[in-house]
Amino acid sequence: MxxxxxxxxxxxxxxxxxxxxxxxxxxxxxxxxxxxxxxxxxxxxxxxxxxxxxxxxxxxxxxHLRPPGALAEEKFLATCLRCGQCAQACPYNSVRLAAAEEGIAIGTPYIEARRIPCYLCEDLPCIKACPSGSLSKEITDRGNVKMxxxxxxxxxxxxxxxxxxxxxxxxxxxxxxxxxxxxxxxxxxxxxxxxxxxxxxxxxxxxxxxxxxxxxxxxxxxxxxxxxxxxxxxxxxxxxxxxxx
Ligand code: SF4
Ligand code: SF4
Ligand code: SF4
Missing domain, CATH: 3.30.70 (Alpha-Beta Plaits)
Incomplete structure (x- = not known):
C-alpha cells in the first residue's frame, strides 16, 4: 500500500x-x-x-550524492582530504561526513537528499571551500552541476x-x-x-x-x-x- x-x-x-x-x-x-x-x-x-x-x-x-562539482568517484576518493570544509561551508547543513556504519568511505562528504537536499546555492560555497580540488573549481555555474x-x-x-x-x-x-x-x-x-x-x-x-x-x-x-x-x-x-x- x-x-x-x-x-x-x-x-x-x-x-x-x-x-x-x-x-x-x-x-x-x-x-x-x-x-x-x-x-x-x-x-x-x-x-x-x-x-x-x-x-x-x-x-x-x-x-548517496556527493557535493556539487565532485570528481568521478575513484578520483574523488583519491583526492578528498576528509577535511569537512565543504560541510562547514554549506549554509543548509546538506553535506554530511560519512560515519563508519553508513557504508561510504569514512569521513567523505555526502548528501542524503530525502533528509536535506542540496539547495543549489548560486555561489556554490562548498566548491569554493574545497582545498583539494575534489570539488572541481571548473564548476562555476550551478546549471553545470551533475550530482x-x-x-x-x-x-x-x-x-x-x-x-x-x-x-x-x-x-x-x-x-x-x-x-x-x-x-x-x-x-x-x-x-x-x-x-x-x-x-x-x-x-x-x-x-x-x-x-x-x-x-x-x-x-x-x-x-x-x-x-x-x-x-x-x-x-x-x-x-x-x-x-x-
Ligand atoms: S550548493 Fe549550497 S546547498 Fe548545495 S551542497 Fe553546496 S553549499 Fe550546500
Ligand atoms: S534539478 Fe533534477 S534532481 Fe533537482 S529538483 Fe530538478 S529534477 Fe529534481
Ligand atoms: S572540502 Fe574537499 S577535500 Fe575537504 S572534505 Fe570536502 S571534498 Fe573533501
Missing part, C-alpha cells in the same frame, strides 16, 4: 484504492505486452513478475501518474520547467481523465534531490540515482533537450 507523508492529507480511501488498483493493472498489462512472444499464461506471469522485480529494484537503490539524475522509480505510487494533480516535485525544482516538466496526456485507463506526468530533462537535471525531498509519499516515487543507473533508463523516463541551465 502506498503511504503518504504524515503531514499530507490522504485522498478519500475508496477512490484512492480504486485508482491505485487500476494503475497497477495498467502497469502489469504494459509489462505483459513485452512478453507477447511467450505464449499464454506463462508470458503473463513472467511479464507481471518482471514489472514487480523492476520496480522493487529501483525503489531499493541506495545512492546524479532524478528518476520516477515508482510509477505505481506516483500520484500524478494515477491521474491526480500533484505538481510537488515539479514545483520544488530550482530549474523549474527546464530540469523537470509536466507532460499532458489522456488517462489510458479511464479514457476520460488527464495525466500530467513529471518528465525529467536529462541535460538539465543537476541531481540536487529537491524533488526527492519534496515528494509527498512516505517513500518517494522520484529519486536521484547515479548517472550510470539513470542513463540505463533514459529511453523510458527522460527527454533529451537543449541545455538551458
Amino acid at each position: 502506498v503511504r503518504l507523508k504524515q503531514t499530507v492529507e490522504r485522498p478519500d480511501e475508496d477512490t484512492y484504492e480504486r485508482r491505485l488498483e487500476r494503475v497497477q493493472e495498467h502497469v502489469a498489462a504494459m509489462s505483459r505486452r513485452r512478453f507477447l512472444a511467450i505464449p499464454g499464461i506463462l508470458g503473463s506471469v513472467i511479464g507481471g513478475a518482471f514489472a514487480v522485480f523492476e520496480i522493487e529494484l529501483l525503489k531499493g537503490k541506495k545512492f 546524479g539524475l532524478a528518476v520516477i522509480v515508482d510509477r505505481q505510487a506516483c500520484i500524478a501518474l494515477q491521474g491526480l494533480r500533484c505538481e510537488v516535485c515539479y514545483r520544488a525544482c530550482p530549474l523549474l520547467g527546464k530540469a523537470i516538466a509536466l507532460e499532458f496526456r489522456p488517462h489510458e485507463v479511464t479514457g476520460k481523465h488527464a495525466i500530467f506526468e513529471p518528465v525529467v530533462n536529462f541535460d538539465a537535471c543537476v541531481g540536487c534531490g529537491l524533488c526527492e525531498h519534496a515528494c509527498i509519499l512516505e517513500t518517494p516515487a522520484i529519486k536521484v540515482l547515479s548517472l550510470a543507473d539513470a542513463k540505463g533508463l533514459m529511453g523510458r523516463h527522460y527527454r533529451i533537450g537543449t541545455k538551458t541551465g
